[in-house]
Amino acid sequence: PAPLPWQPTGRHLGFLGTLDHAPNLEGLVAVVDRLGATATVPRIRVVGGPKSIGAWLTKQYPCVDYLGALDNDALAREAAGWNAFLHPIFCLARGASTKLSTGLAWQIPIVTTTLGCRGYVWREGGPLIADTPAAFVEASLCMLDRHAASEARARVMAASVSTPTLADNAVRMGRLLGLNGPLDRATNP
Secondary structure (H helix, E strand, O other): OOOOOOOOOEEEEEEEEEOOOOOHHHHHHHHHHHOOOOOOOEEEEEOOOOOHHHHHHHHOOOOOOEEEEOOOHHHHHHOOOOEEEEEEEOOOOOOOOHHHHHHHHHOOOOOOOOOOHHHOOOOOOEEEEEEHHHHHHHHHHOOOHHHHHHHHHHHHHHHHOOOHHHHHHHHHHHOOOOOOOOOOOOOOO
């Protein structure tokens, strides 16, 4: 955990990601397409690159504020004001999403999908899950309410401190390899 001093603005939802990665762009576009048709349109603060896609997003979607690539300090200041971290992944992408770990470490509210959580395990809490663009937009708009966002944040905080430790992962890996005891070369060559 690396919690941010969360002070949501009440109108900002944030997205952090590589914009020329198809699953990221597809998910973000699906969400902002639907947001444009809602009565309440928050600001979607987009951090990442490349600039050409960021410029296209701001031209296509008036609710998008493209911030470009930010250094770690500027990103932390920006994200501390987000009502929620948006992680819209609606297709099966490769591996685990590293940007989800950023939101978990920051301990701010997160809206994601089941596919966006692939590869993650926690014993308590978890981000808000919405698996269709319509449900994702509905969940994201709920995060504009400070009380709902605070409840979502509490679940993220619980998840961020209940993820497996390095030792837990070593035991799991041993089980996957068919080992029953400690990884000892003398007994388990």
